[in-house]
Amino acid sequence: MAQQEPREGRLRPARRLTLTEDVYESIKTLVMDHILPPGERVNIDALARELDVSPTPVREALARLEADGLVRKRPLSGYTTTPLLSRTEFDDLFDVRQLLEGATAGRAATHASAEARQRISAEAAASIDVEAGDGYRRHAAFTALDARFHDLIAEVSGSPLLRDSITRLHSHLHLHRLYFPVAGAADTNTEHQRIAAAIVAGDAAAATGAMRSHLSAARERHLPAFDQLPVPATPRDSA
């Protein structure tokens, strides 16, 4: 069988090292951007055709995505994208985020290098540029920057395990990032700077508090998304 020449892949970027890795990133993006709608069935063969690869790497990528919580697999029925977060799951998510990220902020304030504090401060300051841009572009830039800030703090906290846990939580959150409001961008920015200031000052209690109230405010800001569109409630989850 002749190795087919690599066609112009329109959905996946230039391959990094392994094909599976690229496919993984591609499908992840497809799920994040709701090009594969939440709660929908995922056809392996169709996906493989769409990405111009064989089903094998697709299957492998889906196995990883299942462990990440972005898709579910019912034993003999195939994969489905994870449904949108319910109100209960949403509240749970922010409760856990407050616990974990409050801890990372405090740890970062206690033991972070001078260079690390500098980076956090710079990242918080850079957030101002978000005002520019249009629609989707601006939206994506905002969420990406927010994620970077939170991950930076997690990195500086010096606990790889805590950082991993938080990263996993964030991927759950992004499942409905498309419905996030950008209105509160300015507030977000202010709160970020307050957190950064507390960390730079080395005040652990203040950093934890600032992070917790930031997440509390963020939670309030995102709440309208639940009224914005009628979530299908996914009646197909027959346990």
Place this chain on the structure above:
Amino acid sequence: MAQQEPREGRLRPARRLTLTEDVYESIKTLVMDHILPPGERVNIDALARELDVSPTPVREALARLEADGLVRKRPLSGYTTTPLLSRTEFDDLFDVRQLLEGATAGRAATHASAEARQRISAEAAASIDVEAGDGYRRHAAFTALDARFHDLIAEVSGSPLLRDSITRLHSHLHLHRLYFPVAGAADTNTEHQRIAAAIVAGDAAAATGAMRSHLSAARERHLPAFDQLPVPATPRDSA
């Protein structure tokens, strides 16, 4: 090609629903029990032959195990089992466990059904039977019971996300469960009962405190494992 008749699989149990699932559980056990030594290379083809399956499901199972953190994958070099926890990683693990499991214990004390409190109490009492048994059997039974107790509290806490995070941490821990001391079984039992009592009484602060000190004590009990055998230090992790 004729579907080969299912030979007497000596390593994997009677298949549940999908072959991949069985292979996943089999390999997981192989890693947990150090039949595949930590830090060792994992040969996909050899593993497939050993389990009497084709490489495809093995590959898929390994992808899931990588997301679980039990194996690592270097782009064009194959899979390796995750090395044993270093002292630093071990400390980090117990720090995070204190944070997360302290929270679950407190939550369980606050809002748990009467039936749930009953189950926790029963589980803590059942721990006494561990004294019986011989060597490996007794050891496995002890760790399994300990894991069940902690998972039960996480379940009752009412936070699925928190429970998932903890489960993931535990799988990291089990990576050197073979070196765990059973000497402190009685102490463990007492501490468990203290936690259970606080939860049943509905005292959140006490439950959190009891859990945290239990983990602190458990950490001390497990420390000798680092002197017990010279961990190879795995010089092959060339980043």
Place this chain on the structure above:
DNA sequence: GGACCCAATTTCCTATAGGATGTTGTTTGG
């Protein structure tokens, strides 16, 4: 008209084959 049963189709699941790449052992030159 509704519910149940059956059959056709679609889809998943597993096995096999072959090309590309990394790794290792050996040889040769300094």
Place this chain on the structure above:
DNA sequence: CCAAACAACATCCTATAGGAAATTGGGTCC
């Protein structure tokens, strides 16, 4: 005697083919 370059090997990675099960649609019976 050591280091570097080369070649042979092993291994991973991707593509394809075919059997088995579940879902969907239609027909029949009540």
